[in-house]
Amino acid sequence: MQILENISLAEHTTFRIGGPARFFVEIMTEQDLLDALAFAEAGRLPIFVLGGGSNLLVRDSGFDGLILHLAITGKIERDGNLFHVPAGTDWDALVLHLCERGISGMECLAGIPGLVGGSPIQNIGAYGQEVSQTIHAVRAWDRERKEFVSLSRDDCRFAYRESLFNTTHRNHYIVTSATFALDPAAKPNLSYADLRNYFADMANPPTALGVYNAVREIRHGKGMLLVEGEQDCRSAGSFFKNPIVPPQALGPIAAALSIAESTIPRYPAPNGNIKLPAAWLLDQAGFHKSYSLGEAGISSRHTLALINRGRAAYADIAGLRERIVGTIKDRFHITLEQEPVEPVSGA
Ligand SMILES: Cc1cc2nc3c(=O)[nH]c(=O)nc-3n(C[C@H](O)[C@H](O)[C@H](O)COP(=O)(O)OP(=O)(O)OC[C@H]3O[C@@H](n4cnc5c(N)ncnc54)[C@H](O)[C@@H]3O)c2cc1C
Missing domain, CATH: 3.30.43.10 (Uridine Diphospho-n-acetylenolpyruvylglucosamine Reductase, domain 2)
Known part of the structure; x- marks a missing residue:
């Protein structure tokens, strides 16, 4: 070392x-x-x-x-339907490894950057899947008890972009490996409209690998696949979480935009709440694709991805963030929450 x-x-x-x-x-x-x-x-x-x-x-x-x-790497070990994976394994490489073997369960999470150890932290999700659906256990160093522990899926307390790792037990655990449970008989997940449309003209249902490739292609179109040299890739993916709010929150938005509440896009969320697409809120507030503020900007292909246009410093991104958060708060009474983590040495 x-x-x-x-x-x-x-x-x-x-x-x-x-x-x-x-x-x-x-x-x-x-x-x-x-x-x-x-x-x-x-x-x-x-x-x-x-x-x-x-x-x-x-x-x-x-x-x-x-x-x-x-950066702990090593072989992906299979034990029946369980796959033990070191934390330093590239996430997309794991998804490809499974899809190439015809195993479904993670195909919609293709192309998400990062390592396996980071995947449970915010319960990564995309195109109708979340990693919480396949995580069986997480091995981690417990910084308080000073020992390695195994956390079950329930222990991890997964929710939308949440787990105990980024809420109640922030900085408490260091993940060294994860075990995934995958059903070899499972069919690829086509619950997301973009994917259904992609395969609409195909005679046969797609394989896991077919969906893996489709997801990567769709992500590339949205600038959400890391491709060396592309400006839209200097980002941390979606910068804001989709806000989860009570249905009454629709009132101020409808009033501000002079539209009917029923026309506001939303998804069901736990406890009678609704999830609003943050990208839609940004668009309605005038923050469109390619919007720029100095060296910071919005991706030309995805409204929710703030980007470094070349020489951005922290303050540039923070400035754009403040402008967006302030505007959405003033206009719609919605507080946007940032997704990327900020390492702070004083904390
Ligand atoms: C182009 C692009 C597209 C993206 N698309 C998506 C998407 O579709 N869905 C989605 O959910 N996310 C997406 N993301 C966000 C990001 O890729 C994921 O959150 C990813 O899982 C982060 O993993 P990482 O290894 O890069 O973690 P890092 O960014 O290095 O760290 C993130 C957090 O996890 C902690 N952490 C990392 N590894 C460990 C570990 N081993 N033990 C304990 N804590 C750890 C860090 O301390 C930090 O708090 C995207 C990002 C980009 C740039």
Whole structure:
């Protein structure tokens, strides 16, 4: 294990924004993790776990502590319907591995950047699937109990873009591997309209691999697939969560836009609430694709992705964020919540 110093975090994030980490270490084994934690404890250093850096917005001041790059890789081990996967495995590579073997359950999550260890943190989801549907257990280092623990799917308390990892137990666990339960007899999921349309003219139902490829193609069209050199890719994906609100929240929106409540797009959410598409709210408030504010902007292909137009600093993205959040709050009385995580060394 080698502790590096003064490493640019911009190089490790898909936003390509962020100052240096005072210390940085590649974690290749669970023993590396224990050694790195001992180093941090001895130096009373704050730590932050980095995966693929695809859901991070890092400040220009960087991180005054130790960044643990959780890069544990190895074979995907199969045990019946269970697949044990090291945390440093590329997420999309895992999905491809399964789809190539005709195994459905994750095909709609193709093309999501990042590593397996990051997937349960915000319960990644897309095109009608969430990782919570297939996670069987998560192995993690418990920073309080100072031991490795196994968390079941229920323990993880998954919800929309949520788990205990990013809510009640933020920074408490360090994921070193995950086990997925997949039913080899399951059919590919075509619940999402974009996918049904894609396959509408096909005589035979698509294979898992067919859906994997379709999802990647659809994502590319929306700038949601990381492709080297494409400006729309300097982002953290969707910047805002779709707000979950009580139905009464529709009133102020309808009034502000002089439209009937029934015309506002929405999806059912737990406890009688509704989920509003944040992209629709942005569009209605005048924040369209290709909108720009200095070096920050909105993707030309996806309203919800804030992008670094080339030389953006943290303040540029934060400035655009404030403008959007403030406008949506003033006009529609809705508070948008940011999806990307901000590593803070003082926390
Ligand atoms: C182009 C693009 C498209 C995207 N599309 C989607 C999408 O469709 N759906 C979706 O849900 N997300 C999407 N995302 C967001 C992102 O890819 C996911 O959230 C991804 O799972 C983050 O994983 P990561 O390894 O990059 O984590 P990072 O960005 O490195 O970290 C994110 C958070 O997870 C924590 N973390 C990471 N690894 C571990 C670990 N091993 N143990 C403990 N904590 C850890 C970090 O500390 C941090 O709090 C997209 C991002 C981009 C750039």
